Amino acid sequence: MGPSSRALAEQMVAPIPLTGDPVVVELGPGTGAFTEVIQRRLAGRGTHLAVELNQGWAADLGHRYPGVESVCDSARRVPELLAERGLGKADVVVSGLPWVAHAPVDGVPLVRVLAEVMAPEGAFTQFAYTWTRWAPPARRQHADLRATFEETVVSRTVWRNLPPAVVYLARRPHPA
Numbered sequence: 819m820g821p822s823s824r825a826l827a828e829q830m831v832a833p834i835p836l837t838g839d840p841v842v843v844e845l846g847p848g849t850g851a852f853t854e855v856i857q858r859r860l861a862g863r864g865t866h867l868a869v870e871l872n873q874g875w876a877a878d879l880g881h882r883y884p885g886v887e888s889v890c891d892s893a894r895r896v897p898e899l900l901a902e903r904g905l906g907k908a909d910v911v912v913s914g915l916p917w918v919a920h921a922p923v924d925g926v927p928l929v930r931v932l933a934e935v936m937a938p939e940g941a942f943t944q945f946a947y948t949w950t951r952w953a954p955p956a957r958r959q960h961a962d963l964r965a966t967f968e969e970t971v972v973s974r975t976v977w978r979n980l981p982p983a984v985v986y987l988a989r990r991p992h993p994a
């Protein structure tokens with residue numbers, strides 16, 4: 819099950835700047851609902867690194883989108899993946915990950931790991947189905963975002979999405 823509406827995808831990619839060569843990291847692209855919209859917004863600029871745990875989906879994405887570097891790996895390895903490619907800091911991270919992927923490892927939540935390799939003005943987006951919002955993993959994730967970024971906002975419900983969903987937008991990571 820993936821996010822379905824264009825309205826949701828547009829909100830997810832809105833922090834990608836329309837000028838320059840941003841480094842965009844897409845996490846858990848799955849079947850690619852956001853991938854195409856990111857590619858359209860980049861229009862050949864910058865770098866689009868997609869990190870997907872499922873080997874088949876990662877390979878399929880690479881074939882469908884030659885402009886995307888699709889890697890089969892864990893989102894936890896984003897720091898190494900950026901460093902190996904000499905990409906520097908990520909300007910925008912677009913996440914389709916399930917809540918479980920954000921769970922702390924040795925007390926460190928995934929967003930803290932990502933914040934270490936994000937630009938000072940960097941932005942992170944995550945979608946969530948509305949009905950999951952008040953469950954403990956979602957509340958923990960919201961708290962982690964607020965602890966990690968200067969600003970965290972939750973969008974209005976996108977009712978056109980099936981199921982209805984919201985977008986978490988977090989900007990400007992705090993230094994470690």
Ligand SMILES: C[S@@+](CC[C@H](N)C(=O)[O-])C[C@H]1O[C@@H](n2cnc3c(N)ncnc32)[C@H](O)[C@@H]1O
Nearest residue numbers: 820846847848849850851870871892893914919
């Ligand atoms: C809800 S689906 C993604 C929805 C997606 N936008 C789509 O259109 O299909 C979540 C995706 O995250 C991937 N995933 C889960 N844990 C991950 C991790 N730790 N690192 C990278 N990808 C992960 C899953 O394999 C799955 O493809």
